[in-house]
Amino acid sequence: MAARDAIAGAQPKLRSDRRRWGEDVIKGVLALCALVSVATTIGIVVALLEPALEFFREVSVREFFTTTRWAPLFEPASFGVLPLLNGTFLVTAIACVLCMPFGLGAAIYLSEYARPRVRKTLKPALEVLAGIPTVVFGFFALTFVTPLFRSAGLDVEIFNALSAGLVMGVMLIPTVASLSEDAMTAVPQSIRDGAYALGSNRLQVSTRIVVPAAISGIVASYVLAISRAVGETMIVLIAAGQLPRMTFDPTLAIQTMTAFIAATGTGDVPRGTVDYHTIFAVGLTLFVITFAMNIVSIRLVRRYREVYE
Amino acid sequence: MSVDSLRLGGRGGRGRVRGVAFQALLLASLGIGFVTLGALLVDVFVKGIPYLDATLLFNPPSASPQEAGARPAILATIYMMGILLVTVLPIGVGTAIYLEEYADKSRWYNRLLDLNIQNLAAVPSIVYGILGLAFLVRGLGLGRVLLAGALILTLLVLPIVIVSSREAIRAVPDSIRQGGYALGATQWQVIWRQVLPAAIPGIATGSILALARAIGETAPLILVGALTYVAFNPTLMGPFTALPIQIFQYISRPQAEFKLIAAAAIIVLLAILLTMNAFAIWLRNRYQRRW
Numbered sequence: 226m227a228a229r230d231a232i233a234g235a236q237p238k239l240r241s242d243r244r245r246w247g248e249d250v251i252k253g254v255l256a257l258c259a260l261v262s263v264a265t266t267i268g269i270v271v272a273l274l275e276p277a278l279e280f281f282r283e284v285s286v287r288e289f290f291t292t293t294r295w296a297p298l299f300e301p302a303s304f305g306v307l308p309l310l311n312g313t314f315l316v317t318a319i320a321c322v323l324c325m326p327f328g329l330g331a332a333i334y335l336s337e338y339a340r341p342r343v344r345k346t347l348k349p350a351l352e353v354l355a356g357i358p359t360v361v362f363g364f365f366a367l368t369f370v371t372p373l374f375r376s377a378g379l380d381v382e383i384f385n386a387l388s389a390g391l392v393m394g395v396m397l398i399p400t401v402a403s404l405s406e407d408a409m410t411a412v413p414q415s416i417r418d419g420a421y422a423l424g425s426n427r428l429q430v431s432t433r434i435v436v437p438a439a440i441s442g443i444v445a446s447y448v449l450a451i452s453r454a455v456g457e458t459m460i461v462l463i464a465a466g467q468l469p470r471m472t473f474d475p476t477l478a479i480q481t482m483t484a485f486i487a488a489t490g491t492g493d494v495p496r497g498t499v500d501y502h503t504i505f506a507v508g509l510t511l512f513v514i515t516f517a518m519n520i521v522s523i524r525l526v527r528r529y530r531e532v533y534e
Numbered sequence: 535m536s537v538d539s540l541r542l543g544g545r546g547g548r549g550r551v552r553g554v555a556f557q558a559l560l561l562a563s564l565g566i567g568f569v570t571l572g573a574l575l576v577d578v579f580v581k582g583i584p585y586l587d588a589t590l591l592f593n594p595p596s597a598s599p600q601e602a603g604a605r606p607a608i609l610a611t612i613y614m615m616g617i618l619l620v621t622v623l624p625i626g627v628g629t630a631i632y633l634e635e636y637a638d639k640s641r642w643y644n645r646l647l648d649l650n651i652q653n654l655a656a657v658p659s660i661v662y663g664i665l666g667l668a669f670l671v672r673g674l675g676l677g678r679v680l681l682a683g684a685l686i687l688t689l690l691v692l693p694i695v696i697v698s699s700r701e702a703i704r705a706v707p708d709s710i711r712q713g714g715y716a717l718g719a720t721q722w723q724v725i726w727r728q729v730l731p732a733a734i735p736g737i738a739t740g741s742i743l744a745l746a747r748a749i750g751e752t753a754p755l756i757l758v759g760a761l762t763y764v765a766f767n768p769t770l771m772g773p774f775t776a777l778p779i780q781i782f783q784y785i786s787r788p789q790a791e792f793k794l795i796a797a798a799a800i801i802v803l804l805a806i807l808l809t810m811n812a813f814a815i816w817l818r819n820r821y822q823r824r825w
Contacts, residue, residue: 251722252636258628259637262651262696265689269661272668323566330563338557347564349815354571356743356811358750360778361574361800364785368793369577395570398563428553449656456658458753463785483660483753490667490757508664512657519656523649 269512277509280502289506295469295480297503298489304503306510308469312386312479316461317454319390319475320397324450327394328401329436329443335402336409337431348403355399363463366392371464380476384466387475393460397453401446404526408442409435411533441532445525452518456511458483482511578804582797590798594765595780599791604799607780610680610760610768611749611806614776617684618691618748623741625688626695630737633696634703635725655693662690663757671758678759680774686754691744698740702733735821742814746807752778777803 281289284304292305331351335344370388374381381387412435420434436443466478467488480488489504593603629651637644666686676682706729714724755761760779768774775783777799784796 245720248720248722252632255628255632255636258625259632259647261625261689262629262654262692263647265654265665265692266650268669269657269665272665273661276668327563327566330560331567334557334560334564338560351564351567353808353811354567356746356750356807357571357574358752358778358803358807360750360752360781360785361578361804364781364793364796364800365574365577367785368581368797369573392570395567398567426549426553428549428556431556452656456660458658458660459782462753463782483658486660486664487753487756490663491759491761496672505664505668508661512661515656515658515661516653519653520649522656523652 273505273509273512276502276505280499280506283499283502284506293471295485297500302499306482306507308471309480309482309485309507310510311471311473312461312465312469313455313481313483315386315473315475315479316390316393316465316481317451319387320394320454321447321451323391323394324397324401324454325447328398328446328450329405331398331402332405332409332443332446333431333436336406337427337435348406351399351402354396355403357396359396359457359459360463362392362396363389363460366460366464382466382476382478384464384468384478385476386465386479389461389463389465390475392464393454393457396457396460397450400453401450404446404449405439405443408439408445408526408529411442411529412438413533439529441525442529445522445529448518448522448525452515452522455518456483456515458487462487482507486511575804578797578800581794582799582801585795585798586801587798590795590802595763595775595783596765599789599795602784602792602795604777604780604802606764606766606768607775607777607799608802610683610764610774611777613680613768613770614684614687615745615749617681618688618745621685621688622692622695622744622748626692626741626744627699627737629692629696630699630703631725631730634700635721635729651693651696655697658753659690659751660753660757662686663754665689666754666758676771678762678773679771680768681770682758683755683760683774683776686758687748687751690751690754691748694744694747695741698744699733699737702736702740703729705736706732732823735817735823739814739818739822742810742817746810746814749810750778750803750807752776752782755779756782777806 289304289306291307292303293307294303294305295308296303335348339347366388367384370392371381371383371385374388416434416438417430420430425434461481462484465481465484467480467484468478469480469485470477472479486504486507489500495501589601590603591608592605593601594605595607596602633644633648637647639645639648663686666682670676670682670685671678710728710732711724714728719727755776756779759773760775761783762773762775764773764775781796781799781803784792784799787793
């Protein structure tokens with residue numbers, strides 16, 4: 226076929242002249258599969274936006290983002306989302322204090338220090354940690370970590386931001402470690418060899434050569450970890466409490482955006498009421514925050530891939 | 535002789551001490567994860583083992599701790615696994631084939647599709663719950679049924695299946711495709727008879743891991759109404775609860791004994807997940823080819 230075309234014209238045409246409809250149908254079906262994920266995104270945006278707009282017709286955007294009392298189910302109702310943002314921020318900050326340095330440390334060890342065989346066993350073992358359901362981590366935070374703190378003399382409430390944040394931080398170590406390690410592995414060996422040739426030791430190569438070279442990937446892993454922490458629901462729902470308030474004291478019970486959505490979404494909140502719409506207004510806030518961070522993270526990953534791969 | 539043993543330009547004792555201290559710090563970073571994992575497993579087993587019995591597996595939930603089990607939840611989780619297999623696999627693998635084999639990556643819409651999937655993989659699971667509440671439960675009028683829960687989990691893990699399937703398909707070398715074309719095969723014949731069979735181990739591994747992720751998911755199911763008292767066996771279009779949800783319910787009860795039952799149910803859940811994970815790793819090691 227190809228030979229005939231090659232003889233017929235200067236430009237050989239490798240495809241058959243006969244159009245195969247079956248092939249087109251298959252391509253169409255596959256494209257339809259791909260459209261499911263597009264529909265999901267559109268669905269999420271529509272599902273959030275419409276009731277959220279309804280909500281903001283009754284509650285001003287200004288009240289929502291500037292007042293400091295969140296009590297949508299009480300009389301008189303009050304709709305300041307800041308306490309929920311405060312709670313989310315507090316737990317996220319605690320989680321980051323843990324997962325950022327230790328995730329990076331684990332990544333440096335795996336990428337720069339561990340022998341290939343050690344690495345081959347350690348990496349999947351670390352991934353087991355990432356595979357534990359969050360409801361189990363929540364259980365662990367509430368029934369193990371908090372009692373541990375109390376018996377150690379730390380005066381924490383039964384539900385508190387500290388236990389939830391710390392357990393979440395450990396949960397996120399594999400997230401940071403695996404993405405950062407990918408970025409470090411992508412750094413060409415020749416750069417390391419150059420540094421060794423100039424008399425650097427392994428510590429210097431790791432901290433002054435590999436980490437700066439992989440920085441966009443490391444930052445991407447940090448941003449993704451923050452996004453995960455902000456969106457995590459079960460740990461905070463179980464262990465951090467249901468009390469929206471403005472505080473940075475980690476020993477107190479708080480409420481995060483996600484915990485509010487889960488706690489309110491369970492009950493039979495009548496449709497069309499302001500109470501029902503709060504779920505979507507808070508959900509939209511959550512979605513916008515995590516969306517922005519995801520895009521930043523994806524961009525950063527692309528950057529290091531473009532440089533080294 | 536390795537670079538280390540040469541110790542070129544070594545700065546004597548101080549540099550060495552710092553090097554050792556740094557390495558210890560790195561090991562501690564890894565250790566924190568493993569110590570926590572160990573503490574978690576020991577804690578769950580110590581609390582849960584006494585309650586891990588036939589009552590837990592075969593009884594419905596109950597107000598009395600002696601009789602409380604998790605049968606409807608375990609069954610619903612198994613049903614959902616079955617539904618997920620037939621929904622997420624074809625859609626996920628289909629999307630992966632489209633993106634890897636057909637899509638022209640210079641087109642803006644194909645790049646947007648790629649970005650969209652990467653973003654979806656990081657959308658908080660509770661947001662999927664809101665989607666389910668708005669469209670499946672209320673919009674389509676399915677109600678708070680098992681099918682709605684399974685469908686929302688499908689959308690949740692779809693990006694994971696797509697990403698891992700794409701990697702498996704991409705790993706099949708182009709020479710295999712070229713060989714197929716040279717023998718006169720059409721594009722689909724090449725994909726179906728050459729590329730897919732070679733990619734199946736990778737696809738299967740990724741899909742099992744995605745399924746395991748779905749089975750452990752709690753938050754989105756809460757919003758589609760799985761947090762109810764279900765004492766009978768689940769049906770496709772009936773009210774349901776799932777194993778992680780049942781665990782959450784038992785944790786939330788005030789009596790301390792129920793927390794121990796929750797621990798026992800956690801052992802069951804972890805056993806299911808670890809079996810799936812082990813199977814996935816075995817598959818990968820046994821069948822994955824390096825080209």
